[in-house]
Amino acid sequence: MxxxxxxxxxxxxxxxxxxxxxxxxxxxxxxxxxxxxxxxxxxxxxxxxxxxxxxxxxxxxxxxxxxxxxxxxxxxxxxxxxxxxxxxxxxxxxxxxxxxxxxxxxxxxxxxxxxxxxxxxxxxxxxxxxxxxxxxxxxxxxxxxxxxxxxxxxxxxxxxxxxxxxxxxxxxxxxxxxxxxxxxxxxxxxxxxxxxxxxxxxxxSSAAPLAVEGTRAIIDAIVDRAPWELVEETAGAMRRRAFASEDLREGLAAVREKRPPGFRGR
CATH class of the missing domain: 3.90.226.10 (2-enoyl-CoA Hydratase; Chain A, domain 1)
Known part of the structure; x- marks a missing residue:
């Protein structure tokens, strides 16, 4: 059996x-x-x-x-x-x-x-x-x-x-x-x-998704001891995307209007 x-x-x-x-x-x-x-x-x-x-x-x-x-x-x-x-x-x-x-x-x-x-x-x-x-x-x-x-x-x-x-x-x-x-x-x-x-x-979950993603990517590059040029390259790309995002404008508007932000990840 x-x-x-x-x-x-x-x-x-x-x-x-x-x-x-x-x-x-x-x-x-x-x-x-x-x-x-x-x-x-x-x-x-x-x-x-x-x-x-x-x-x-x-x-x-x-x-x-x-x-x-x-x-x-x-x-x-x-x-x-x-x-x-x-x-x-x-x-x-x-x-x-x-x-x-x-x-x-x-x-x-x-x-x-x-x-x-x-x-x-x-x-x-x-x-x-x-x-x-x-x-x-x-x-x-x-x-x-x-x-x-x-x-x-x-x-x-x-x-x-x-x-x-x-x-x-x-x-x-x-x-x-x-x-x-x-x-x-x-x-x-x-x-x-x-x-x-x-x-x-x-x-x-209440944080801006692009900010969360970008911060994690930069921390991972630092922890992995990537060459500093690569860390800066990663950080530059993530920061440019965040500064150009709708979410940043929404976050700033929410602070000004004293309300919770409605982030959409873009």
Whole structure:
């Protein structure tokens, strides 16, 4: 009798005003990242639903786990190596899709974030964590030398020394310590987490889309240590577009008339 195929995970996706809310759902495996989840995340973030939103919130289903990392399944050690390598490739594509998303992506760490799931969170523009959530990077403890693109993201948000400590010790950190070391940017009580994320999403959504896009592009160029000439070229193009936009005129008019602006992204 053939072995039963375990159910695959999925993404739960809904619009909440101008925000696209995405939850990783693989409840029987602590929201582990299987192939369908990673492939769906890439398709979603590169597709029209993300482009039509003003901001994306990425969290986990339930209240215990953001995600336990790559789903390696029940395989022999030999099979696990091949599975791990394929999973890393898919994870890398998903992290790049988050970083390249045309809209800001905010990680909502509603529970534990382990391994590759933590890399997805670090690829987001910033992270809001529930108090008590545990963050863990066990790569070295299982013999994995982490991919450089992933390590680069951690170094960018935490610095090299703290990245070394997180990766080489394999020691979990809770949300409050993660905030102290720069791994997360805000901590909320568990019952208030999604409301806090919604308030942040509303603030981002109310900003001028071209200004948001341009600012993100310039920051990314600086963080990636692009040649300063390229940073200035990127900034010049983004600033010229903003100065010529209808949104800038609308923003100035709104200030003068003491009313909320109605930005249209053009």
């Amino acid at each position: 053939p072995a039963e195929t375990p159910p695959s995970g999925r993404l739960l996706v809904e619009e909440d005003g101008d925000a696209l809310v995405v939850r990783i759902a693989n409840e029987t495996r602590a929201n582990a990242l299987d192939d369908p989840i990673l492939d769906s995340l890439v398709s979603l973030l590169e597709g029209p639903r993300a482009a039509a939103a003003r901001v994306v919130l990425l969290g986990g289903a339930g209240d215990r786990h953001f995600s336990s990392g790559l789903d390696l399944g029940d395989r022999t050690p030999e099979e696990l190596v091949a599975r791990l390598q394929d999973g890393e490739r898919r994870l890398g594509r998903a992290a790049r899709a988050i970083a390249a998303c045309p809209r800001p992506v905010i990680a909502v760490l509603n529970g534990a974030a382990v391994g590759g799931a933590l890399e997805l969170a670090v690829a987001c523009d910033w992270r809001i964590a529930a108090r008590g959530a545990r963050l863990l990077m066990p790569a070295a403890r299982i013999g994995v030398v982490y991919a450089p693109d992933g390590l680069r993201r951690f170094v960018a948000v935490m610095g090299p020394a703290r990245t070394r400590r997180l990766f080489l010790s394999g020691r979990p950190v809770d949300a409050d310590e993660a905030m102290r070391i720069g791994l997360v940017d805000e901590v909320a009580e568990p019952g208030d987490l999604w409301a806090t994320a919604g308030e942040v999403a509303a603030a981002v």
